[in-house]
Amino acid sequence: AQRVTQPEKLLSVFKGAPVELKCNYSYSGSPELFWYVQYSRQRLQLLLRHISRESIKGFTADLNKGETSFHLKKPFAQEEDSAMYYCALSRLADTGRRALTFGSGTRLQVQP
C-alpha cells in the first residue's frame, strides 16, 4: 500500500523568505508525485507533477527516490502563496489505477 506523509500541519513564513514544504512517500512500485494547492474558497488544483519537471508560480519539486521525498520549494514566498498544499501520489506503471493517495496537507501562511 502507498502512503504520503506531510509532517507539518502549518508552516508560517514572512514574505520574501524561502519556503520548503516537506513530503515523504512510501510505495514499492514506480510512483508519480504531485503537488495540489487549494486557495481560500477555491477548488483543489494541480500545482505541479514530477514528470513535467516544471516550475509553476516559482515553485519547484524534485523527486528523490533515495530519500523517498518530493519536497516543494520556493526561494521567495509571496503573500498570495498562502494556501493549503497537498502532496499526492499515484501509480505510474499501472495506468488503470490512477487514484491519488493524498498527504494530510500543510497550510502555508505567508505574513507581510
Added chain:
Amino acid sequence: EAGVTQFPSHSVIEKGQTVTLRCDPISGHDNLYWYRRVMGKEIKFLLHFVKESKQDESGMPNNRFLAERTGGTYSTLKVQPAELEDSGVYFCASSQAPKNEQYFGPGTRLTVT
C-alpha cells in the same frame, strides 16, 4: 471550458436518511473519481470510473455507498442510510488520457446530524 461541477454544494440530513450527490465531469473526460475528506483526516479515494465501468472501487467504505455513472457522463454517489461518520466533503475529479491530470470539482459538504 466548464470545469467539474458538483451538486449540491451543501447537504444537511439526519442519520438514517438518504442523500445523492452528483458530479458532472469535464466534457469528454473518460475518467471520473470520487474522493472524500472526513473531519480531521486526509482526502481519501473512494472509486474510479472509466466511462460507465467501475475501474477501481477499493476505497468504498461499505455497502451503504453506491456509485453510478450511467451512460458514461455524470455520476451519482448515493449514501443510504447515512451515518454520522459519513459527514465530510465529497470531491469529484475527472481526467483524460494520456495526460491524466485530475481536475477537481468544488466538493459537496455533507453533514449528517
